[in-house]
Amino acid sequence: MDMRDTVVYAVGDVHGCHDELRALEQKIELDAQAFRGRKIIIMLGDYVDRGPNSRRVIEHLMAPPPKGFTRVCLAGNHEVAMLAYLDGDLPREPWLRVGGMETLFSYGVDPARLSNLYGSSDEVDARIRAVIPAAHVAFMRTLPVMVCSEKFVFVHAGIRPGVALEAQDEADLLNIREEFFRTAHRLDRWVVHGHTVVDVPKFDGRRLDIDTGAFRTGRLTAIRIIGKYGRLLSSRD
Template sequence: MKSFFRQFFPSHRKMPRKPRRRLQLENQYSSIYAVGDVHGCLDQLLRLEEKIVADAAERDGDKLIVMLGDYIDRGPSSSAVLDHLTAPPPPGFQRICLAGNHDQMFVDFYDAPSIHSDWLGLGGDETLASYGVYLDDDLHPLRTQIKTLVPIDHIGFLRDLPSMVTLGAFCFAHAGIDPRRSLDNQDDEVLLTSRPHEFEWESYSGQYTVIHGHTPVKEVRLGSRVNLDLKVYESGRLAALRIKEDGMTVLLSD
């Protein structure tokens, strides 16, 4: 019935959004690990995190994990992924989590639930089910279920995520950037929802290496723009990029 209604009714009206924070930090870390789109796949995240911890064990100094967004939807364990990310990072690590477009859609839905939301067909059904929220055609019980079963700290976490972080010569954003603009002049819509083919990356000669996810690829290729989204909910592989002074290396969960 839900899919029938979505054919004829538009998705819920988007509420005005407050611009997300941007972080600019000094690169004081001995190692940085960027992690691609998790999409509710907790098992792969935990395996990859174990590999990151083991990889960094012999290096002194501060270490950082940068999560590139889209923690929810499509996979089976969205609520558990958010439980994990709202808990402390592994000992010896700091962790920065960036916003993805799916994270924003969940916040929008929480603020204005609708059985006609496009988000439900993009993995939102699976996210709600991970909290024990199941849809029917009655909106009022849906509102009550969401407010009762979805922890407010999960929504607060997603609502407060920054959209971009720069660390030394590296820029991290969920979907990438508009290479024609300076980093001070990037729109959240681009940082969360753009696709690489919208821009001429072949001629990019900016001062930053751009690390992102959002657009699925079969393999991670190193260069001035690195895409870490391996579509983990289908491939079973979650990717991380280790960044050190001597270069970049890809780590995989499996």
């Protein structure tokens, strides 16, 4: 991605927090009025689970971005987990335990009630899968896992240090933590990511973690990057 004459707003993990996403986007629109050139919003993944309105978040991201902006949505591990359940590759309970319950509630589905009505686990799964709109599933399947520029990497969780970007494993890009944070290996580019919740945005070396746990704090964070300069924005400023 060419970031010349471009202002980029990277947004941390939304996790079903539709109101916070709307509030943050409004602040991004106001902030961007001072800039000419391209304007890009990069969503860092994890749109579903945990928060109350996963369905509305997906619908919002499928709709056109704010006027004058391009929006790029990356995959997070929670989208991958949801797809794995819908495809029959992950049992229901592990997904529900990491926030899938709240996602299903947002689609008007109560798994416990379905279990009481139908008993059969296969029947319950079939009815759940029938409720999720095909367009939402298709949207999640198309999400890229990483966007790179000359100086920046935008990714959900991080990268494996010492491995070329083109050789990175998708599982690392979506899930890595300790190996990414504790390495002494110098990163070649700034890595802007979410996945690991921090009380305040954390800038450690060339790692920029902007996941401020919106689903439990109400604070959804973005970082504006133009050239070599950055500025933080929050849904609760």
